[in-house]
Amino acid sequence: MSHHDKGDEGMEVRREVLGDEHVDRATANATAFTRDFQELITAYxxxxxxxxxxxxxxxxxxxxxxxxxxxxxxxxxxxxxxxALRNGLTVDEIKEVLLQCAIYCGVPDANTAFRIAQQVLSDEGAL
Known part of the structure; x- marks a missing residue:
């Protein structure tokens, strides 16, 4: 598969995982300086x-x-x-991932992650 084909396939997956609104915003905000980076992460x-x-x-x-x-x-x-919600993880599964992170990544990092996740989950109507 060519780099162009991987870019097309990558854009499809990126939209499915992150949502059209996020991807549209990221691509619309691309500049001459950042466009190559956006293409790289989409394809790779x-x-x-x-x-x-x-x-x-x-x-x-x-x-x-x-x-x-x-x-x-x-x-x-x-x-x-x-x-993660789009990919089918439940709120409880996200919580378990963050609890696991508390042990292996550190409590301060997990504390911040819980705060961020709670806000996102609340914004998404999942809590």
């Missing part, structure tokens, strides 16, 4: 990795939440809590 992260058959999207969401907590990427965490 979404077209190459999220489309692989070895893990389902629920599992990929759990892994992504954990990695974002571990690295302290709070802006991305909020986006991926929404994505």
């Amino acid at each position: 992260a979404w077209g190459e990795i999220w489309t692989r058959p070895g893990l389902d999207r629920r599992s990929r969401s759990m892994i992504t939440l954990t990695a974002l907590v571990a690295r302290g990427h709070h802006e991305e965490l909020a986006m991926h809590v929404r994505a």
